[in-house]
Amino acid sequence: MQTIVIGHKNPDMDSICSALGYAELKRRQGHAGVVAGRAGNTNERVDFVLDRFGFEAPTFFADVSPRVEDVMAKDVITADAELPIYQAITKTIERKFRGLPVVDSQRHCVGLLSAFEISRHLLPPIESKNAAREVDASLEAVRATINGECLFGSDLERVDRLILVIAAMHISTLTRRLATVDMNRTVLIVGDRWNVQEFAIEKPVRAILITGNLEVEPRILQKAQAAGVTVIRSPHDTATTVLLARGAVSARSLIEHDFLSFAPETPILAVKEEVATSSQFVFPVVDEGKLVGVFSKSDFLKPIPRQLILVDHNERTQMVNGAEDIPVIEILDHHRVATPPTEAPILFMNLPVGSTSTIVAIAYRQAGLNIPVNVAGILMAGLISDTLNLTSPTATPTDAEVLRDLAKISGVNPTTLSQEIFSVGSPLVTLKPEDLILLDCKEYTELGHSFSVAQVEEMNLSQFEARREDILAALGSFRAARGYLFSVLLVTDVNAQTSLLLGQGDARFLEMIDYPEVAPLTWEMEGVVSRKKQVLPFLLGLLRRKS
Numbered sequence: 001m002q003t004i005v006i007g008h009k010n011p012d013m014d015s016i017c018s019a020l021g022y023a024e025l026k027r028r029q030g031h032a033g034v035v036a037g038r039a040g041n042t043n044e045r046v047d048f049v050l051d052r053f054g055f056e057a058p059t060f061f062a063d064v065s066p067r068v069e070d071v072m073a074k075d076v077i078t079a080d081a082e083l084p085i086y087q088a089i090t091k092t093i094e095r096k097f098r099g100l101p102v103v104d105s106q107r108h109c110v111g112l113l114s115a116f117e118i119s120r121h122l123l124p125p126i127e128s129k130n131a132a133r134e135v136d137a138s139l140e141a142v143r144a145t146i147n148g149e150c151l152f153g154s155d156l157e158r159v160d161r162l163i164l165v166i167a168a169m170h171i172s173t174l175t176r177r178l179a180t181v182d183m184n185r186t187v188l189i190v191g192d193r194w195n196v197q198e199f200a201i202e203k204p205v206r207a208i209l210i211t212g213n214l215e216v217e218p219r220i221l222q223k224a225q226a227a228g229v230t231v232i233r234s235p236h237d238t239a240t241t242v243l244l245a246r247g248a249v250s251a252r253s254l255i256e257h258d259f260l261s262f263a264p265e266t267p268i269l270a271v272k273e274e275v276a277t278s279s280q281f282v283f284p285v286v287d288e289g290k291l292v293g294v295f296s297k298s299d300f301l302k303p304i305p306r307q308l309i310l311v312d313h314n315e316r317t318q319m320v321n322g323a324e325d326i327p328v329i330e331i332l333d334h335h336r337v338a339t340p341p342t343e344a345p346i347l348f349m350n351l352p353v354g355s356t357s358t359i360v361a362i363a364y365r366q367a368g369l370n371i372p373v374n375v376a377g378i379l380m381a382g383l384i385s386d387t388l389n390l391t392s393p394t395a396t397p398t399d400a401e402v403l404r405d406l407a408k409i410s411g412v413n414p415t416t417l418s419q420e421i422f423s424v425g426s427p428l429v430t431l432k433p434e435d436l437i438l439l440d441c442k443e444y445t446e447l448g449h450s451f452s453v454a455q456v457e458e459m460n461l462s463q464f465e466a467r468r469e470d471i472l473a474a475l476g477s478f479r480a481a482r483g484y485l486f487s488v489l490l491v492t493d494v495n496a497q498t499s500l501l502l503g504q505g506d507a508r509f510l511e512m513i514d515y516p517e518v519a520p521l522t523w524e525m526e527g528v529v530s531r532k533k534q535v536l537p538f539l540l541g542l543l544r545r546k547s
């Protein structure tokens with residue numbers, strides 16, 4: 001079972017750091033298969049912090065919905081393309097399969113061999129009784145299948161369309177019978193009737209199968225050698241020898257080449273319909289041409305070996321793609337509660353504090369575990385980033401107390417770390433407008449309207465005016481493409497503790513914004529720094545007035 005600890009889409013510092021910190025806590029509590037994940041790219045500030053405290057970025061997940069490889073059978077029983085079908089059907093029956101995937105020596109899947117096709121070959125319809133006498137096989141394959149002994153062999157590996165003829169008739173009848181078939185492909189099946197054996201060698205036929213483990217006269221063998229006629233002794237009676245000889249054809253000759261296969265990463269839901277309507281008994285799973293597993297209809301019933309722990313969010317719109325298809329087993333968050341109902345009770349730790357990193361630190365305490373030095377470092381970064389180093393109105397005495405504690409463990413000064421973080425890679429300077437507006441963008445659906453609120457933090461806004469119009473244009477295209485009522489971006493000056501709000505959207509809605517409009521579609525929100533505690537409640541108030 002894989003447990004992914006993951007933050008929201010467009011991850012911010014707190015999302016990344018709390019995921020790393022909490023995944024480590026779960027591992028220290030003895031949980032196996034726990035990975036920290038992220039639902040989007042990191043940014044320069046996050047990269048700086050990861051590097052500063054020696055962490056790799058969490059694993060990226062574009063989509064966590066169940067994939068074919070999550071439930072497919074991995075230890076696949078296959079048939080080699082050259083395997084005689086008699087052995088293939090034995091394998092199939094032993095395992096109670098309806099058939100086998102057939103692979104070549106490079107493990108490429110060349111086709112499917114169904115038990116149905118094998119039985120049709122072994123018991124052909126009466127109309128094709130001539131075909132029933134013919135087998136595409138080498139003499140060596142025939143020998144191996146009947147478990148025979150080669151008394152003299154010539155050209156044993158050559159594959160021919162062999163014609164099986166049973167010498168159960170008088171020699172004059174046999175003469176007429178042999179006149180109708182190609183001698184070079186004829187395999188005569190006979191007991192200890194030396195005159196028939198001799199007659200066949202004189203023809204000469206391709207091979208003689210002596211049944212019933214009977215002795216062969218030395219002079220007959222000498223004649224066979226001289227004529228180049230293969231002589232194989234079968235331990236079985238005639239009826240069994242013929243039946244087994246028909247099973248000597250290779251799997252390759254009976255396979256279905258036209259089959260449906262899937263890539264390991266294919267989402268299960270995407271193949272449901274195809275699988276349901278297909279008569280195929282199994283679906284090969286192929287990676288770069290090689291068979292890596294098989295998918296069966298019953299795999300839809302298997303539990304998905306993957307679950308989620310959400311950090312720093314709980315709303316559906318902010319979750320990683322595919323989250324609705326797998327269980328959420330825990331949530332650690334400090335946002336409003338708007339999570340979809342769960343099927344089972346879960347650990348839901350939602351505290352009105354300044355960051356999820358704060359909650360992760362508390363979770364370590366509750367578990368009675370010491371916070372590792374490097375984990376204390378990243379949790380500080382998450383806490384400082386979300387609370388603007390405790391200056392945001394979202395910061396609580398709990399955050400202050402936890403930050404002091406984390407500083408003690410990591411030996412890092414919070415003020416120094418804060419300055420380091422906010423002076424790295426100013427989004428206004430380093431990012432293109434279309435990336436800037438997505439950096440920390442959250443999407444909401446409220447009172448029948450969808451909208452987005454993004455935020456960037458800067459040490460100062462000296463770079464802002466020169467880029468304001470480009471950013472507004474990007475915001476306008478984004479809002480139009482998503483069909484939102486409005487999209488806003490909060491540009492926060494961390495040092496001055498104030499923000500500008502840029503907005504695009506429905507004109508009647510934007511008119512209701514009663515902060516001073518200092519430039520077109522740009523409002524000064526003096527003293528406002530928190531999206532969650534200040535901007536979102538303000539916007540929801542406007543929405544309520546509008547409707």
Ligand SMILES: [Mn+2]
Nearest residue numbers: 014312356386
């Ligand atoms: Mn947060």
